[in-house]
Amino acid sequence: MVTTISSVAVVGTGYMGGGIAQSLALAGLPVTIADVSVEATEAAYTRLLAEAQQFEDEGLYDAGATETIRANLRTAGSIEEAVADADFVEEAVFESIEVKHEVLGRISAAARADAVIGSNTSTIPARVLVTAVTNPERFLTVHFSNPAPFIPGVELVLSEQTDPEVVPVVRELLARADRQGALVADVPGFVLNRLQYVLLKEAMSIAEEGIASPEDIDTVVRTTFGFRLGFFGPFAIADQAGLDVYAGGFRTFEENFGERLATPDLIKEAVDGDRKGVKNGKGLTRDYTPEQVKALVDYRNKAYSEMGRLLRAMGPAPA
Template structure:
């Protein structure tokens, strides 16, 4: 496997592009927006610069990584030589299904079609194609360059060969796989989204985000509190995850009304500059 195509140049997409290129793969980074692609490359260059300053990689390594990444707004061009696709668009089932239908038209017959969905069942996304055996969940964590784990999800039709190649890819880019069963939320979102939703309830009951985070860090040993985590993940991502799990598992996974209000108000967290805390972007 030589070429990885990443679809979507947002926070997750540019991170996946960076670690794939660092791992030695040729990367095609695709987005519908030229501005998003330009911003993504600037972010990747900045991240690599930090790694150089910390002595983790050399300047030559950073330059070689950047040279392995090509950007394009043309989906067909991005996909034609891909050995692996990693789709990183919004958590919207219909959008993902539309993209996967396009992938079937544009990709080689043997291309593995991966989705970075955090909660939507892989089998649902795969239903848009006739290549269910080549569709797999590859759920990276945010921030991608720093987080070691990748959740790998085998759909109902995913072949053992697809699984083997995907696990090898994850290992080659310096990550470790956690294999999850294909139900809404998988493992990580199933647990963390509920925790963050409960934190929202605690805020509504009068607890301050600072005290909630402090309690979970000092008393439960969490590396960061749930309010900080929600700001990092993005409130809309958690909301969509809860909505997916509510649909499949019932009202106990219903997103709290305050979470929805915060999304409507644009208080998404770090990506919008303000969530429970304020960020200088």
């Protein structure tokens, strides 16, 4: 398997595939795209350059970004031609097992034996897709988020047959494009959609129970914990709030909502071990020195202040 990725092919040039290709080309990587037909591929190429110019004109891309993409993005007459010499191939076709199996079979038959193959699936387990791939040790899910040109997080999912050595190779590729890869287990929904769907389900339950309107629920999420999530994940937020505080909150929830909101074992074990988070320097997953606590608090305060300024400058989202 390759140890460094220097060239990329993206198969499927719709909204996600096109955005992935654009992002990697902007990072200076040679990217070849292919779709269901030559006409579809050429149309995607034109669209991606026009879109890049629009982003540049709006200040969303740095000056010169469109020319960088133009210099690194090329089209192929077929899937086989696109993948033939690529170090890494990202499949981003329609979210259907049958369609992905057919395309992954073509990719793995035409790609070099040492090429890494990724799928941008957001829901289909890697163990289901890998059956269509020859040399399955080189296959993994590489799940970008929408919109791909701007969202930095990427989920990496391995099947049981994937060689773990592929992970640092793909992470290095993502880092070149200012993306961060997170390794998650091969379960339905992975992490992103499992959390996202749980939040949406609970929000809808709150609306259905008449506790708050959808508009007010959105306001609460946007202006409270959602405000923090651009800087900290739930474990880091819990450390800052106090794990003992969370334990008390879960007791209240369990008393009122039952087992589904019972105190997680991770919280119980932490509090039983006198781990209270930042307040005593002992967090859920790490310890903090006094110097680190001060630096964290300073960063947090500046981050939230800057986020407030940004939101005020941008104004409310269009209806």
